[in-house]
Amino acid sequence: MTTDTRAVRRAALQSTVDIVERRIAAACAASGRPRADVTLIAVTKTYPASDVEILAELGVREIGENRDQEARTKFDALSGQSLRWHFVGQIQRNKAKSVARYADVVHTVDRVELAEALARGVVSADRPRLDVLLQVNLDPAATGVIGPRGGVAPDHIADLAIAVDSYPELRLRGVMAVAPLGGDPNEAFGRLAVISRELRRHSSDATLISAGMSSDLELAIAHGATHVRVGRDLLGAR
Ligand SMILES: *Cc1c(COP(=O)(O)O)cnc(C)c1O
Numbered sequence: 001m002t003t004d005t006r007a008v009r010r011a012a013l014q015s016t017v018d019i020v021e022r023r024i025a026a027a028c029a030a031s032g033r034p035r036a037d038v039t040l041i042a043v044t045k046t047y048p049a050s051d052v053e054i055l056a057e058l059g060v061r062e063i064g065e066n067r068d069q070e071a072r073t074k075f076d077a078l079s080g081q082s083l084r085w086h087f088v089g090q091i092q093r094n095k096a097k098s099v100a101r102y103a104d105v106v107h108t109v110d111r112v113e114l115a116e117a118l119a120r121g122v123v124s125a126d127r128p129r130l131d132v133l134l135q136v137n138l139d140p141a142a143t144g145v146i147g148p149r150g151g152v153a154p155d156h157i158a159d160l161a162i163a164v165d166s167y168p169e170l171r172l173r174g175v176m177a178v179a180p181l182g183g184d185p186n187e188a189f190g191r192l193a194v195i196s197r198e199l200r201r202h203s204s205d206a207t208l209i210s211a212g213m214s215s216d217l218e219l220a221i222a223h224g225a226t227h228v229r230v231g232r233d234l235l236g237a238r
Pocket of ligand 1: 215
């Protein structure tokens, strides 16, 4: 990248970061929450490592990725930087070992076999405990264990939480969800808040709520989100 191209991209990202920061601050103010309650995760999927580097310069150091190979490549390219890597995509069991090597937080644990595979990955990577969130399927029709876009059905969360807690390599930190397509995000995030409260009665460390994307971060913050995952409105359309 030429110096000019980088300067142009930096200016563009500076501007979108400012806008998103203002939206988060306003949403926090509107619900009487301190700004420090909410962490911005920049979801950099499909965008190059150079963008991650610029975001870090601009103070955005929490990075989200949804595909193992792409995430691993960027992690390796940027290993000297102090970044926190959030894995927000669905994980096939055979990718868990790889994800466990570089992820700081895995947002998408939705079945026991995945928890088990991640725990084994933590052992083989010889690293400290891995923070995990349970991905909840908020589709109102969710009855099975896992929905098509991932996520455990609400009535299976308690069992999954017990299973995750049984692995000393994993630390259950909370819940994650995507508002259902075509559904009412207000209702969905409200339900997620109730689910989070219920989970915290048994797992006191499970205080995180990962919810809200470019289109609905204000609503998620109003319902208690502690982590918003923003791609498009920071980096551009994919
Ligand atoms: C891509 C993605 C995001 C970011 O979505 P935008 O609409 O681009 O802000 C958030 N969460 C998950 C799980 C994603 O895959």
